[in-house]
Amino acid sequence: MARRRKKQKIQKPSSEIQAEALNRFQSLLSQEEFAALQEALEQPLYSAIRMNPLKVTPDEAAASLSERYGWQTEPVPYCTTGWWVKSAGVPISQTIEHREGHYYIQDAASMLPVELFDFEDVPAPLILDMAASPGGKTTHLIAKTMDRGLVIANDSSHDRITALRLVLQTWGGSHTAVTRFPGEKFGRWYPETFDRILLDAPCSMQNLRSTESHPMRSITARERKQLSHRQQRLLASAIQAVKPGGQVVYATCTLSPEEDEVVLEAMLNQFPGKVEIADLSARLPLPAPALQTDGRAVFNPAVQNAARLWPHRYGTSGFFCALITKLESVGGSFEEPPSRPFEKISLFCLSQEETVNLSDFLVEHYQFDLNKVLEENSLTLWRRMEKIYAIPEAFLTHFNLLPFQAVGLLLGETGVNGYELSHEWVSRFYPLFQTGRFGLSDDLVESWLRGEDILIESGDQYSAGMILIVEDTLGRFLGLGKMIRDQLKNLLPHRLAI
Ligand SMILES: C[S@@+](CC[C@H](N)C(=O)[O-])C[C@H]1O[C@@H](n2cnc3c(N)ncnc32)[C@H](O)[C@@H]1O
Structure with missing residues (x-):
């Protein structure tokens, strides 16, 4: 029997893909701006890092790492924990501090979306990161809230959950849960529940800056339209799931208007008078307004309040983001969320007696004050087989039935000689282990x-x-x-x- 050959999609060289995208975007820019863009694309794209304030003091760490490894750094203007590394004696991916999660390597443009949220009036927010893997922006959310409240890091892709879990383990946050659901579901399952929602949407990645880890690929108009429809559904779900008065940040790493301005326009049409796009011009060091028109449609003027980062504006890759406030309830249908009690996966609260044993053990061997850490961080201890997890109270209060892939931070496990601590627990609370x-x-x-x-x-x-x-x-x-x-x-x- 003749076997059908699998059709191999032949990928064009990246220079051709970039030229194709540039061609498409040319009509969106003035002649001078387009020339500036072309010039910027000839320049190197500098790597950037974002410090982990759970483990280091950002300014001090930036200075000491620069000295230790011969880095020439420059602060990212809109992110107080971000630095460009313009030259590096030792590569930024090859240090002990990187392995221990003292910083995360991230394109500087990707540092903007989380910086847009206001957290002053919500010290322990409930946050949903709707499309989170591999978790770069989740680590930023954890840092911005100093690991208070709860960040649900969700991603629908089975293949991308492991990467997300590892990134979060290395970062060391404890107020997190990892879930695997289509983001479209959250609006109906949890209407008006979250204080903040980040939608870093799946997109065509037409950011004009191919890197080894994120190569640009060629994309058809049909694919862009399909993506745009998915983005609109995800954004509508986010709007439904956020509380009135709460904020949603919509972001993409593409410059295709179908996935950026068109998505915001659709949201304004779907929820007239109930959502507001914040004017970002005052928050940014240089103007980066969204488009008025894509050459076909003229957008609602409010769309221009969003930020469109062309690579020549800040020396980043192409990026788009908008800060949206939900002004009032938007209604919509409700659906019972999935439910899985803890007992179903043999997760049980640690008994009083065992907590005392564990805490005595940690004092005796390490002079580590477990009770203080649990109290200060609003964590409680749970056992699953031999493993012991610290789970945030916010998860227990609001989402205790939500099926998760991971929750909290692994403290350690029971061993033959008492308790064996986990790497991630010690890495997170390292200075508190005195012996x-x-x-x-x-x-x-x-x-x-x-x-x-x-x-x-x-x-x-x-x-x-x-x-x-x-x-x-x-x-x-x-x-x-x-x-x-x-x-x-x-x-x-x-x-x-x-
Ligand atoms: C741009 S990436 C997210 C990058 C991530 N926020 C970060 O900063 O590391 C988009 C993610 O959306 C996920 N995704 C695609 N469709 C989704 C859906 N319907 N619901 C939730 N996640 C989805 C993809 O698996 C992908 O991991």
């Missing part, structure tokens, strides 16, 4: 980071099976090790070993 540390000499750091065990001559001063917190001579956390006879067994998670 139980093991200082690694400089000559051993490289092999340790490759995941190798090390021999310890005076091993008998540690009890067998004890988990030690390994640090280098600069006091940086390098992972956990387990004492087995005269060896320190390397417990560095595989994903972190070089």
